[in-house]
Amino acid sequence: MKLEDLAGQCGEWLRGSGPESDIVISSRIRLARNLAEFPFIRKCTDQDRAQIERVLHEHIQRVDEWKNLSYVDVATLEDVDRQFLVERQLISREHSEAEGARSVAIDPHEKFSLMVNEEDHLRIQVMQSGLDLQSAWAQIDHIDNLIEEQVTYAFHERWGYLTACPTNVGTGMRVSVMLHLPALVITRQIEKVFRSLHKIGLAVRGLYGEGSQAMGDFYQISNQITLGRSEQQLIAQISDVVPVLIDYERRAREFLVRESQKDLHDRVSRAYGILCTAQTISSEETMHLLSSVRMGINLGLIRDLEIPTLNKLFIHTQPAHLQKLRGVELDTANRNIERANYLQRHLRKRDAGTDPEKN
Amino acid sequence: MKCQYCEKPATFHITELTGDKPSELHFCEEHARIYLTQSSHEQQEPASSLAGVLAQHLKVGQTAEDLAQLDQRACPVCGVTFYEFRHAGRLGCPHDYVCFHDELMPLIVNIHGANEHVGKRPRHGAREAGDQTRLIQLRREMKEAVEQEDYEQASKLRDEIRRLEKQRGKQT
Ligand SMILES: [Zn+2]
Ligand SMILES: [Zn+2]
Numbered sequence: 001m002k003l004e005d006l007a008g009q010c011g012e013w014l015r016g017s018g019p020e021s022d023i024v025i026s027s028r029i030r031l032a033r034n035l036a037e038f039p040f041i042r043k044c045t046d047q048d049r050a051q052i053e054r055v056l057h058e059h060i061q062r063v064d065e066w067k068n069l070s071y072v073d074v075a076t077l078e079d080v081d082r083q084f085l086v087e088r089q090l091i092s093r094e095h096s097e098a099e100g101a102r103s104v105a106i107d108p109h110e111k112f113s114l115m116v117n118e119e120d121h122l123r124i125q126v127m128q129s130g131l132d133l134q135s136a137w138a139q140i141d142h143i144d145n146l147i148e149e150q151v152t153y154a155f156h157e158r159w160g161y162l163t164a165c166p167t168n169v170g171t172g173m174r175v176s177v178m179l180h181l182p183a184l185v186i187t188r189q190i191e192k193v194f195r196s197l198h199k200i201g202l203a204v205r206g207l208y209g210e211g212s213q214a215m216g217d218f219y220q221i222s223n224q225i226t227l228g229r230s231e232q233q234l235i236a237q238i239s240d241v242v243p244v245l246i247d248y249e250r251r252a253r254e255f256l257v258r259e260s261q262k263d264l265h266d267r268v269s270r271a272y273g274i275l276c277t278a279q280t281i282s283s284e285e286t287m288h289l290l291s292s293v294r295m296g297i298n299l300g301l302i303r304d305l306e307i308p309t310l311n312k313l314f315i316h317t318q319p320a321h322l323q324k325l326r327g328v329e330l331d332t333a334n335r336n337i338e339r340a341n342y343l344q345r346h347l348r349k350r351d352a353g354t355d356p357e358k359n
Numbered sequence: 360m361k362c363q364y365c366e367k368p369a370t371f372h373i374t375e376l377t378g379d380k381p382s383e384l385h386f387c388e389e390h391a392r393i394y395l396t397q398s399s400h401e402q403q404e405p406a407s408s409l410a411g412v413l414a415q416h417l418k419v420g421q422t423a424e425d426l427a428q429l430d431q432r433a434c435p436v437c438g439v440t441f442y443e444f445r446h447a448g449r450l451g452c453p454h455d456y457v458c459f460h461d462e463l464m465p466l467i468v469n470i471h472g473a474n475e476h477v478g479k480r481p482r483h484g485a486r487e488a489g490d491q492t493r494l495i496q497l498r499r500e501m502k503e504a505v506e507q508e509d510y511e512q513a514s515k516l517r518d519e520i521r522r523l524e525k526q527r528g529k530q531t
Contacts, residue, residue: 037494037495038452039436039437039499040451040452041449043438050506064512119449124416144479150480152483152491154491158476159475160454164450165389165448166450166466166470167470169456221485226472227471227473227474228475229473231479352393
């Protein structure tokens with residue numbers, strides 16, 4: 001597989017469909033697993049790492065339904081290609097930046113990926129568009145079983161699945177849902193919401209790009225505890241809380257429409273305008289503006305753009321994607337110009353039939 | 360950018376929204392986990408880290424000599440010392456959960472508020488787990504024998520490793 005082929009598509013988690021997809025971007029689950037016959041990564045020799053990779057690849061390749069998986073040797077990839085996989089969330093940042101033999105097997109629809117030699121020997125990850133944790137669990141449970149038929153996992157009667165870090169022991173499972181919460185941010189209610197999530201033991205993370213500024217009002221909610229609760233209980237905890245957040249966000253949006261329709265429309269239209277006309281634009285500003293436009297589409301304030309198109313712009317304007325799509329390496333300044341060009345091409349093309357001035 | 364608590368690169372950037380205004384925190388994965396697994400009052404203490412949590416638990420009822428001794432204890436299978444674990448926050452092999460059981464227990468309870476797995480189990484159970492652990496140990500011993508140029512011992516160990524690997528092959 002060529003990464004360039006992936007660049008043009010959108011991948012499962014940005015498909016922009018699925019339940020509650022106006023607010024829930026994606027649902028994902030990951031399982032941490034280790035092979036019983038090897039030390040954890042920290043104590044692995046180069047030989048151990050190579051052998052773990054060989055063993056796991058052999059077994060993965062033997063699975064009938066996985067004949068079309070792509071194998072990417074992360075260790076020998078160029079920086080821009082590793083960054084590209086991180087942007088698509090097919091590998092973790094840690095996996096990208098680690099050293100030594102490591103790889104990833106990717107499902108052609110990008111619904112799951114199998115990271116080998118991450119912090120644990122194997123990290124299975126399943127992604128689903130919208131809010132759909134039960135499908136994600138059914139799929140990852142099945143994937144886990146297919147692998148477990150062939151290998152012996154490190155497992156302890158009392159501690160469950162053994163992991164390199166005690167923070168993951170037990171189920172080895174992290175359940176996370178990515179939400180788009182612009183109205184809660186505008187109405188300054190988001191802090192209150194997050195305080196209460198922390199209280200019930202859930203982690204909240206902003207989505208970050210190149211720099212360290214939070215961008216685009218995207219937040220990821222996930223479980224912290226992995227031991228002492230079953231997979232179903234961990235999923236239920238997130239599944240119970242997400243509809244509450246969706247409800248808050250919807251009410252905040254209604255409030256904005258009711259109380260400050262003009263301001264809201266102005267904000268959305270300006271964001272759209274800048275994206276269509278900027279000559280150079282950073283990835284942070286792009287995310288920030290696309291976030292407003294996304295809310296505008298969902299509220300019916302922008303009618304000539306659809307969510308899947310917008311999602312494509314989110315991913316395609318990321319630094320490594322821009323460079324892969326363009327086919328050349330670009331420094332920050334040139335990326336900002338290329339990003340503005342890309343946005344103009346894709347947003348103006350859509351306006352071809354209508355007069356953008358009328359909006 | 361470096362982690363706020365150690366020298367590792369910061370790969371986690373967390374927006375903390377519990378204070379008066381949002382603040383941005385930058386952590387390595389280990390410290391991010393620790394940060395996220397602490398309750399809010401503990402988060403204000405700058406010394407909070409896996410090592411910190413451990414140290415707190417270990418201080419209770421233990422003298423400095425006891426601690427120093429504990430730090431030197433090593434897993435017989437992978438050779439990781441307790442000091443190494445404290446420092447890196449990562450264990451060396453599955454057997455560490457057995458040989459450092461008493462030390463890990465309070466730490467795990469502190470992180471998870473539980474001390475027993477209740478979820479999914481491998482369908483095949485923990486089959487031949489003893490042999491698997493033995494493989495880790497034999498491979499390490501072989502590497503050490505090679506390093507000491509004791510090739511006779513190394514080849515003995517290699518034969519034993521092959522025998523165990525073959526057995527494993529038959530069972531799967
Ligand atoms: Zn750190
Ligand atoms: Zn060990």
